[in-house]
Amino acid sequence: MVKKLKSILYISIAVVCILGFVFPNKHPHFWWQKIPVFDVVYGFIGCIVIVLVSKWLGHAWLMKKEDYYD
Amino acid sequence: MINIVPPVLIYFAGALLILLLRKRILIQAIALLVPVIAFVNLLNMPHGVYWTCQFLDYELILGRVDRLSMVFAYVFVIMSFIGMVYAIHIKEYGQHVAALLYVGSTLGVVFAGDLFTLFVFWEIMAIASVCLVWYRKTKASLDAGFRYVLVHLFGGCMLLAGIIIHVVTTGSIAFELFDFGTVASKFILFGFILNAAVPPLHAWLSDAYPAATITGAVFMTAFTTKSAVYVLLRSFPGVELLVWLGAIMSLYGVIYAVLENDIRRLLAYHIISQVGYMVCGVGLGSEMAINGSSAHAFCHILYKAVLFMGMGAVIHVTGREKMTELQGRDLYKKMPITLVLYMVGAFSISAVPLFNGFVSKTMIGAAAGLLNRPLIELMLHLASIGTFLHTGLKLPWGVWFGLKKGDEDEIEDVKEPPFNMLLAMGIAAFLCIFTGVYPKVLYDILPYPVHYHPYAASHVVGMIQLLLLTLAAFWIYIDKLGGEATVSLDTDWFYRMFGRGCLWFCNRLLNGIRSGVQSSLSSEVLSVGKISKNPYVFLEMVINSIQGKKVLYQNIINRPYNENSYRIQIGIGACAAIIFLFFLGIFYIKAG
Structure with a gap:
């Protein structure tokens, strides 16, 4: 089941990468909007950055035991 | 009429x-x-x-x-x-x-x-x-x-x-x-x-x-x-400060949502994040940005309602509101309708094409692009990733699916919430899809004429790329992203601690000084009080000390007041009067 889902995910990623080349942005405001697979890279790296930075901030400083304010 | x-x-x-x-x-x-x-x-x-x-x-x-x-x-x-x-x-x-x-x-x-x-x-x-x-x-x-x-x-x-x-x-x-x-x-x-x-x-x-x-x-x-x-x-509109506050706000909510375990508080942090888009749009101030902010407020109210209603339904039937107490209980088997309706809201907030967030949120990003604000555009784009990560993936995974840790208690007798709750979610979910599929109905009521086409092919493909890869990254960190039984420090810390500080200052410090002074002076105040009730004892004490008699001070002061003990016998008075009259008589006779 998990393997099946994984392959579906890989295939759809490949498909959207190709679609990125088929439908380029016709009115780009910035240089990165001209790159067909920019959102693929940004989505992946952005998500990892969000998780790691937040978890680091949380464990180093922000997260306290549930009875902290009691 | x-x-x-x-x-x-x-x-x-x-x-x-x-x-x-x-x-x-x-x-x-x-x-x-x-x-x-x-x-x-x-x-x-x-x-x-x-x-x-x-x-x-x-x-x-x-x-x-x-x-x-x-x-x-x-x-x-x-x-x-x-x-x-x-x-x-x-x-x-x-x-x-x-x-x-x-x-x-x-x-x-x-x-x-x-x-x-x-x-x-x-x-x-x-x-x-x-x-x-x-x-x-x-x-x-x-x-x-x-x-x-x-x-x-x-x-x-x-x-x-x-x-x-x-x-x-x-x-x-x-x-x-x-x-x-x-x-x-x-x-x-x-x-x-x-x-x-x-x-x-x-x-x-x-x-x-x-x-x-x-x-x-x-x-x-x-x-x-x-x-x-x-x-x-x-x-x-057009206040530069709001552009930055809005962009920071959109990421601030995302960061806290990663850490949150309370299911409704996670959504609350995403309100902050989403309102960040709107505040940023206010700051950008162009016609498109103002349209975007208004449209996003409209859409946000609908999908946020679906999300809060969905989580409210979970709390209503299970009585639990922590992800750590819900994950791994296979709730998806017991309340599938709620899950589906919640996911409509989740897809809407994540700006999945054909849902209403897509037609409003992207307008603010496009307005930032038109005004040539690269950093703002990238920050808002990053917040979109975080939105899908939490509301679209982490929360439904943690609440309806998730992995069980240890042998926690099961949830028995769970079924779908009452019909009216499902109906309300259904109406809101329908409106989310309707305004997403047919945005004209929304664009027609916006403050300014709309010159924006959300369903350009490159927009749609770009958004799907972004969301799919968010899903891929989520998959990698799926074990890390479960709930943790903690609370997160936020700026309420300052006023909570200030309140506590005030309480400490009044209760411990001022009240401590008062009770210290009171306890050290109270015996003196007591004896002054007793002496003032019966000032004779003061004289008695003075006389005793002059005479060098050793009488216990407490014995005198605690002696009940008895008026007769200080009253001179009547015979002495009468005697003094007779003696006085006697001398007065002699004086009278002599002088006469």
Whole structure:
């Protein structure tokens, strides 16, 4: 089941990468909007950055035991 | 021709009627009819300025109706209907009253044409909404409610200060565009952005919303922050500060959502994040950005309602609100309809194409692009990733699926929530999809003509790329992203600790000094008191000490007062009188 889902995910990623080349942005405001697979890279790296930075901030400083304010 | 009345009156009259009626069915009918009547009333309200009245030397305006106020009024009225359907089963009618007053006063804010009217409804909003927190009737909600209302009253005071300075300096109470830079405008902006939950003035939101009643929280998500967005759009478009505050805000909510374990608090942080887009749009100030902010407020109210209703339904049937207590209990088998409806809201907030977030959120990003603001565009884009990560993936995974850790207790006898709750979610979910598929209906009511086509192929492909890869990254960290049983420090720490500091200062320090002084002086005060009751003993003590007699001081002082012990015998008096008379007689005879 998990393997099946994984392959579906890989295939759809490949498909959207190709679609990125088929439908380029016709009115780009910035240089990165001209790159067909920019959102693929940004989505992946952005998500990892969000998780790691937040978890680091949380464990180093922000997260306290549930009875902290009691 | 239908006679139109100020919408606020319809809601306030409804609230009054519910207070007076006793029959359950009538109360339910009123609660549902009020939004319907208000909606018909809205459809017949022409643009213009009306319902004015004279107060002192100023003109109060209850009806300033234009395209901007109408967008917000429409969604507020629709939302009040959805919220009422969701809440119709509850038997505490006070909650209906509070909700109607809350919605009514929000509409009062939306149509207010002057600052006095605005301020009055602004304060009613704060007071009415805190009742929705207190109706939860737990210690935590009582405390959170007090913090909520104190913060809002503080914001109200800042707003009032700004209004007074504005009126004194300009002589006008008109609620129009402010010249940012004057002292008055800064106070007013402070009051507004506090209600918009802009960090660091945001902690009331994530503190109080999860503490509210299940149905009350649904109302709260819609009105306070979005009415603040409305007043910002009205009075501070194009203020550069708001661009940055908005962009930071959109990421701030995302970071905290990673850490959150309370399911409704996670959503509350995403309100902050989403309102960040709107605040940023206000700051950008172009026609497209203002359209984007208005449209996003409209869509946000609908999908956020679905999300809060979904999580409210989970809490309603399970009684649990922590992800750590829900994950791995296979809830998806027991409440699949709720899951599907929740996912409509989740896809909408994540701006999946064909859902309404896609047609509004991307407009603000495009406006940032048109104004050539690369960093802002990238920050908002990053916040989109975080939104999908939490609301679309982490939360449903943790609540309905998830991995069980250890042998925690199972949840028995769970089924779908009552029909009215599902119906309310269904209506809101339908509207999310409808406005997503057919955005023209929304674009037609926006303040300015819309020249934006969300469904350009490259937009759609780009968004799908972004979301798919977010899913891929989520998959990698799926084990790390489960709930952790913690609370996160936020800026409410400062006033919570300040409150504690005040308590310590008064209770420990001042009271300590008092009790120390009291205990050291109390015996002296006691003996002075006793001596003053019977001053003779003081003389006795002095005499004793002169004579060198060693009599215990306590024995004298504690001796009960007896008037006879100090009274001279009558014989001595009589004797003295006789002796006196005797000498007087001799003197008389001699002198005679």
